[in-house]
Amino acid sequence: MAYLDNIAVFVRVVELGNLSAAGRDMRISPAVASNRIKELEKHLGVRLFNRTTRQLTPTEHGQVFYGGAKRVLDAVGEAEAAVAALSGQPRGTIKVTAPLGLGRRLIASGIPEFRDRYPDIEVRLRLSDHEVDIMREGIDVAFKLGLLEDSSLRMRGIMECERVLAAAPAYLARRGEPKRPEELVGQRHDCLMLRFPGAREHSWTLRTPDGPKKFEVGGPFDSDDGDVVTGWALAGRGIVNKPRFDIEPFLRDGRLKVILSDYPPLPVKLAALYPHKKFQDPKVRLLLDFMAERCQRMIGETLAGR
Numbered sequence: 001m002a003y004l005d006n007i008a009v010f011v012r013v014v015e016l017g018n019l020s021a022a023g024r025d026m027r028i029s030p031a032v033a034s035n036r037i038k039e040l041e042k043h044l045g046v047r048l049f050n051r052t053t054r055q056l057t058p059t060e061h062g063q064v065f066y067g068g069a070k071r072v073l074d075a076v077g078e079a080e081a082a083v084a085a086l087s088g089q090p091r092g093t094i095k096v097t098a099p100l101g102l103g104r105r106l107i108a109s110g111i112p113e114f115r116d117r118y119p120d121i122e123v124r125l126r127l128s129d130h131e132v133d134i135m136r137e138g139i140d141v142a143f144k145l146g147l148l149e150d151s152s153l154r155m156r157g158i159m160e161c162e163r164v165l166a167a168a169p170a171y172l173a174r175r176g177e178p179k180r181p182e183e184l185v186g187q188r189h190d191c192l193m194l195r196f197p198g199a200r201e202h203s204w205t206l207r208t209p210d211g212p213k214k215f216e217v218g219g220p221f222d223s224d225d226g227d228v229v230t231g232w233a234l235a236g237r238g239i240v241n242k243p244r245f246d247i248e249p250f251l252r253d254g255r256l257k258v259i260l261s262d263y264p265p266l267p268v269k270l271a272a273l274y275p276h277k278k279f280q281d282p283k284v285r286l287l288l289d290f291m292a293e294r295c296q297r298m299i300g301e302t303l304a305g306r
Contacts, residue, residue: 003043004076007069009036010048014066015136017055025138074277090283091120097134098143101226101246102270103127107143110294114287121283129194129224134273140284142273143291145243156272158292159299161243163265165204166256170236178239181206181215181263190219190238192229204241206263241265245299252305270295 012022013033023033041048048062058066080092098107104127111123126132126139134142134153145161167177171190178184184191184204191204203214219238223229230247233240234255240247250256272288 002039004072006036006040006043008073009033010040010062011066011069011073012138013037013049013056014058014062015138017057019056077281078277089120090118090286092283093122093124094140094283094287095124095126095138096141096143096287097126097128097132097137097139099145099226100127100129101230102143102145104227105246106295106298107291110291114290117290118283118286121286123287129226135275140274140281141287143270143295144273145268145270152276153273154276156274156288156292158270158272158295160267161245161270161299162267163241164244164247164251164258165206165239165241165260165263165265166233166247166251166258167239168234168236168256169254171233171238172257172259174236177259179260181208181213181260184217184239185215187218189217190221191217192219192232192238192240193217193222194226194229195222195224205266206260207266208263212266243268245302248302248305270299 009022009026009028012025013019016022016025019033019037020030023030026033028036037048044061044065046061047059048065049056050059096107097103103125108125108127111125115121115123132139132142175189178189183189193202195202202218203216205212205214221229221232221237223232226242226246229240230242230250232238233247234250239259240256244251247256251258272291274284274288
C-alpha cells in the first residue's frame with residue numbers, strides 16, 4: 001500500500017500544484033507528502049517535478065506518469081466500490097461541498113445521523129459560497145442551488161425551490177415599496193447581491209406578463225456569504241433575492257416582507273452534482289439518498305412552519 005499511497009500523493013500534488021495543499025487535502029504533513037514524492041522519484045529513477053519556492057510543476061516524466069497514475073487510482077477506487085457493493089458494507093471517505101447557508105442548515109446537521117447509520121463512512125465537508133472546481137479538488141458530491149453547467153458531471157435533482165424578493169419593514173418605510181420591477185433599476189432601491197470573484201449574478205431574472213426578464217440591479221452592499229446578505233436585509237439595508245425556505249422564519253415573524261409578489265424570481269433547483277465515475281460507488285449513492293430525503297423533509301417542514 002505504501003507505493004499506492006505515494007502515487008495518490010503525487011496525483012494530488014499535480015492537481016493542486018502545491019505540497020502543502022496536497023498534504024492538507026490528504027491529512028498528512030507537508031514533510032510526509034514531500035517524503036512520499038521523493039520515494040516515488042527514487043523508485044522510478046526520474047525527477048517528477050520542477051520545484052520553485054511557491055509551486056511544483058510536473059516535468060515531462062511527471063506529466064507522462066500522471067496519466068497512468070490517475071487511471072490506476074480510478075481503477076482501484078472502482079474495484080473497492082464493487083467489493084463494497086457486493087459485501088453490503090460500504091466504507092471509505094466522501095468529500096462533500098455545499099453553499100454556506102444550505103450547508104449549515106441542511107447538510108452539516110445531517111452528517112452525524114448519516115455517520116451513525118454508516119460508521120465505516122467518513123464525511124469531509126467543505127462549505128463555501130464560492131464556485132468549487134469539483135474535479136480539481138477531488139470532490140465526490142457537491143450540493144448546490146442553481147443550474148448544471150458542467151457536462152462532465154452527473155446531476156441528481158432534489159427539488160425546485162421557490163425564490164422571493166424580500167425586505168425589512170423599516171427599509172420599505174424609509175424607501176417605499178416597489179410596485180414594478182423597473183423600480184429596482186437605476187439605484188432607486190438597494191439590492192443586496194451575493195457576489196464573489198467569477199460570480200455571474202449581476203442581474204435578477206423575474207417573471208413578467210411577457211415572460212422571464214432580466215433586470216440589472218445593484219446597491220452599495222454585496223458579499224460572498226449568503227447569510228451576511230440576509231443579515232443586511234434584516235437590518236433594513238436593502239432587498240434580497242432568496243430561496244423562500246432560507247428566509248421563511250423571518251417572513252413568518254414579520255422581520256422581512258415579500259415584495260413584488262406578482263413578479264417573482266425564477267425558482268432555483270436544489271441538486272447534487274458528482275463525477276460520472278462516482279455513480280456506482282455505494283457510499284456516494286447512500287449519501288445522495290439520505291441527503292435528498294432529508295433536504296425535502298426539512299424544507300417542507302420549514303415552509304409549513306414546523
